[in-house]
Amino acid sequence: MSVVLPLLLALAAPPAPVVTVQVAGLASAEKTPRAVRRGETIDLSLGQQLDGLTIVVTAPQGTAVRVQRTVTTSISLSDEGPHRDLPGLADQVHPAQLAVALDESGRRFKIANPSDAEQKAGAYTRATIERELRRRKDTRWLTAYQEGGCCAQVIEAPSQARVDVQVYGDKGWTTALTFNLRLPMGC
Secondary structure (H helix, E strand, O other): OOOOHHHHHHOOOOOOOEEEEEEOOOOOOOOOOEEOOOOEEEEEEOOOHHHEEEEEEEEEOOEEEEEEEEEEEEEEEEOOOOEEOOOOOEEEEOEEEEEEEEEOOOEEEEEOOOOHHHOOOOOOOHHHHHHHHHHHHHHHHHHHHOOHHHHHHHEEEEEEEEEEEEEEEOOOOEEEEEEEEEEEOOO
């Protein structure tokens, strides 16, 4: 009897469709779309924008698919060129935005660049920045920040986009695969 119940439960719940994802348009040496693993973080190149990427989803026929991205904005200290990213200090996670389907197949998506509202980080003060630099034992940036000048400039910029590939099933939209795109800050 104890073997029958789990077997019946397993048969009652259909498995979630298996999806595979590729990212096209990365500024690396790769000329073909790159396969993405669940939970992977891909570092974008300097100057690369999210809207230059195409997300290609392979899913079983008849499976409804959508893609959404969630942007995290962080702060960075600028020194007219060199900069010091401070992710985690004043991160602001913005509401998810749906990606735009590029064709009727519903399998190719374009991710939008962060909006003006998504360029804002969470709350921070001079004291929290100094405390974080001390915690990181970053005396160069701490000294420069305390002395002011160029390094006194705090930049708020998107630092990461989480991409959720979702499928529609009996329980509504569920996430089948998530990966991250790390955006270079301060440039």
